Amino acid sequence: MNVSATDQELLAAPDQQLVGGVLARRPRALAKAITLVESTRRDHRARAEQVLAALLPHTGNAIRVGISGAPGAGKSTFIEALGLLLIGQGHRVAVLAVDPSSTLSGGSILGDKTRMEKLSTRPEAFIRPSPSGGSLGGVAEKTREAMLVCEAAGFDVVIVETVGVGQSETTVAGMVDAFVLLQLPNAGDDLQAIKKGIVELADLVAINKADLDPKAAQFAKHQFENALGLLRSASAHWRPPVLTLSAQTGQGIEAFWNAIERHRKIMQESGELAQKRRRQAVDWMWTLIDAELRNRFRHHEGVRHDLEKVSRCVTAGSMTPAAAAHRLLGHLHDKD
Numbered sequence: 188m189n190v191s192a193t194d195q196e197l198l199a200a201p202d203q204q205l206v207g208g209v210l211a212r213r214p215r216a217l218a219k220a221i222t223l224v225e226s227t228r229r230d231h232r233a234r235a236e237q238v239l240a241a242l243l244p245h246t247g248n249a250i251r252v253g254i255s256g257a258p259g260a261g262k263s264t265f266i267e268a269l270g271l272l273l274i275g276q277g278h279r280v281a282v283l284a285v286d287p288s289s290t291l292s293g294g295s296i297l298g299d300k301t302r303m304e305k306l307s308t309r310p311e312a313f314i315r316p317s318p319s320g321g322s323l324g325g326v327a328e329k330t331r332e333a334m335l336v337c338e339a340a341g342f343d344v345v346i347v348e349t350v351g352v353g354q355s356e357t358t359v360a361g362m363v364d365a366f367v368l369l370q371l372p373n374a375g376d377d378l379q380a381i382k383k384g385i386v387e388l389a390d391l392v393a394i395n396k397a398d399l400d401p402k403a404a405q406f407a408k409h410q411f412e413n414a415l416g417l418l419r420s421a422s423a424h425w426r427p428p429v430l431t432l433s434a435q436t437g438q439g440i441e442a443f444w445n446a447i448e449r450h451r452k453i454m455q456e457s458g459e460l461a462q463k464r465r466r467q468a469v470d471w472m473w474t475l476i477d478a479e480l481r482n483r484f485r486h487h488e489g490v491r492h493d494l495e496k497v498s499r500c501v502t503a504g505s506m507t508p509a510a511a512a513h514r515l516l517g518h519l520h521d522k523d
């Protein structure tokens with residue numbers, strides 16, 4: 188595959204090579220491009236944007252699947268089993284992680300590749316641990332861009348793993364075609380997801396570890412079906428199914444993938460997939476604008492000078508939050 192002439196003209200020679208390497212599906216180029224995309228250095232950011240622009244026409248062809256679940260739900264075991272099945276069917280599978288806690292804990296959910304021992308040795312698979320970007324926004328931004336690089340490198344299935352904490356589920360749901368909740372057959376856990384409103388994000392719910400207690404798994408399945416039945420479906424054409432499976436024995440994994448493919452087909456034929464991706468892209472643009480504006484605001488000389496004083500006034504009750512916000516925002520019109 189070739190990069191168009193205009194794209195190439197924009198790139199410095201080493202980055203032209205990098206883009207060529209990614210499109211030629213060379214593993215080293217892929218890893219290097221993702222490292223560039225993940226870098227927070229200003230000069231790297233500028234290069235990354237150009238590399239991504241050159242890769243963009245070659246992206247968008249993968250099935251993007253998000254897998255979320257509590258720690259220990261079996262996400263890694265499941266992705267390994269699913270990944271091997273898909274490779275057997277001729278797919279190329281990339282696995283990325285979103286874990287905003289990775290900077291703090293030092294270990295990301297995919298930090299230990301040995302958890303996907305077989306998959307990580309396969310040339311048809313690419314596994315990348317969570318970038319350590321600090322904030323969720325930073326981590327997610329990089330994962331989203333890494334996903335595009337993987338697509339340009341010919342991976343036709345991209346799986347994004349995230350641990351079910353805080354906002355990370357919503358963020359991952361906003362970058363994939365199908366969002367999957369991986370649950371344990373345990374009532375407390377189920378209720379949590381239902382209570383927190385996360386089931387509403389799910390295109391599919393999978394109850395894992397059904398081998399341990401098939402009855403409990405069936406019970407959890409019914410609970411979820413009831414909960415989902417009460418929700419207004421996000422899609423006019425798709426009702427999220429609830430499946431039981433075992434990542435350990437492999438039972439139900441093929442049925443799981445059949446459901447994902449069915450979802451894909453229905454979403455594609457109804458035009459909902461294209462619509463969803465367009466909406467995600469615009470939402471993402473706004474997320475980046477919000478983050479950048481906030482960043483500029485916080486680093487603005489006048490704001491920095493005034494912030495502590497104004498905050499104290501708000502705390503003391505001598506200034507209303509509205510007046511304080513107005514005054515601080517006013518600094519953006521200061522001459523630097």
Ligand SMILES: Nc1nc2c(ncn2[C@@H]2O[C@H](COP(=O)(O)OP(=O)(O)OP(=O)(O)O)[C@@H](O)[C@H]2O)c(=O)[nH]1
Nearest residue numbers: 257258259260261262263264296395396433434435
């Ligand atoms: N019996 C049984 N055990 C399972 C199954 N799936 C995963 N496990 C076990 O559950 C434990 C946790 O599995 P992981 O795949 O590491 O879970 P995870 O969700 O990736 O965990 P974190 O990355 O820490 O959030 C491991 O000991 C697995 O062997 C299953 O279907 N049946």
Ligand SMILES: [Mg+2]
Nearest residue numbers: 262263296297
């Ligand atoms: Mg894991």
